[in-house]
Amino acid sequence: MEISRIAVVGGSIGGLTTALLLRDAGFEVDVYERSTKPLSGFGTGIVVQPELVKYLVERTDTELDAISVPSSTMRYTDAHTGDELGTIDAAWRFTSYDGIYRRLHEVFGSERYHLGKTVVGIGQSADHVDLRFADGTDAGADFVVAADGGSSVIRQRLIGRKSDYAGYVTWRGLVSPGAIDQSTWDYFDDAFTYGLLSDGHLIAYPIPPRDGEEGRRLNFQWYWNVPDGAQLDELMTDCNGIRLPTSVHAHQLCVRQRKTLDTRADELTQPFAELVHAAENAFVTIVSDADVEATVYGRIALLGDAAITPRPHAAAGAAKAANDAWTLADALSSEPGHRVESLAEWERTQLAVGRAYLAKVRQMAGRLQTGGDFPPGEPAFRFGLPKIGEPVSAGQP
Ligand code: FAD
Structure with missing residues (x-):
């Protein structure tokens, strides 16, 4: 060929x-x-796997420290009662969709990126x-x-x-330093945290700052079971009444959708509730496979x-x-x-x-x-x- x-x-x-x-x-x-x-500005965190960063690390001068942050543990918590279910040592690094995309795009250049x-x-x-x-x-x-x-x-x-729709959606959000109490920040910093529930789960972990900023941000995902049909259609309908196929981004969300997120967050144990309430630009995406x-x-x-x-x-x-x-x-x-x-x-x-x-x-x-x-x-x-x-x-x- x-x-x-x-x-x-x-x-x-x-x-x-x-x-x-x-x-x-x-x-x-x-x-x-x-x-x-360019696709910068969307997306939240990504766990670093060797394959994801192989190109940048092996073929460019990108340092892993410049595009990711480390953490040392994985914590498992009941996100309803706050009971700690276990902690293990686990050294993962986290990056952001933005950070990886921006660097790959920069290296490829815009001439043949249409x-x-x-x-x-x-x-x-x-x-x-x-x-x-x-x-x-x-x-x-x-x-x-x-x-x-x-x-x-x-x-x-x-x-x-x-x-095929998997039967659940994910809410994602980002939290900047200062938006939550220091004790809540410390709880989520340096760990990949599972918040387990009887009908879904949350994950939270730190990611690098926005370009040109210092420190870290926190990001979470909260997976909700939502039956296909009217309930899913209502959740995925934007503020103009249009049923979106995959994601309703923050600027498209109706007040009622954000309110539903915050009301449900009230039922979570304190650190998770505070994290969700403080989220900037939370948005919802359908999970399918x-x-x-x-x-x-x-x-x-x-x-x-x-x-x-x-x-x-x-x-x-x-x-x-x-x-x-x-x-x-x-x-x-x-x-x-x-x-x-x-x-x-x-x-x-x-x-x-x-x-x-x-x-x-x-x-x-x-x-x-x-x-x-x-x-x-x-x-x-x-x-x-x-x-x-x-x-x-x-x-x-
Ligand atoms: P995708 O990343 O889904 O990319 C598909 C690309 O194809 C998109 O850029 C899309 O605009 C383009 N496209 C679609 N249809 C057409 C068409 N007809 N013609 C031309 N172009 C088309 N994963 C995470 O884990 N965390 C994140 O925060 C995250 N954020 C994301 C943000 C964005 C904007 C996108 C597009 C994806 C994000 N993902 C995120 C998903 C993640 O990138 C993918 O699941 C995974 O990396 C597989 O990548 P992919 O390139 O195969 O597919």
């Missing part, structure tokens, strides 16, 4: 990591991103792929990488697969969330996308005569990793969203991508 020009659809973590690696490998690479402006390009159609022949955009333009390439996320338009066009049978379709490859869409609980969704990028770049760097074979091998490994990860996070959700057994330090629930062949079950599901 002859390839010199590659189009990457979606310019988030998966797309940018892929584009950088393929450009380094000597391909001509263009990124087509739906958003009309904003405002929403792919609506795709077609291919034996030696070419065509992309059609919502603005009426089109572009061609020898190969296309679909890194267009969990609601991938390319996955839908190729195989009609949308992601998807599996696929194949990720290579001729000259098109699905990558990251556009391939297998996981849920967030093992903190490695972005690492999975980055890992897909590294392994795909290796496969495409093989001799033209071996590329079809290399891509088939890439697909096998990618699917094995993705499916094992999906099984792991579904199992975690089965415990975390129902008040099930979630023992401190349970090895099967350790963050990160599973090694192929690693068992995913921990006792009875």
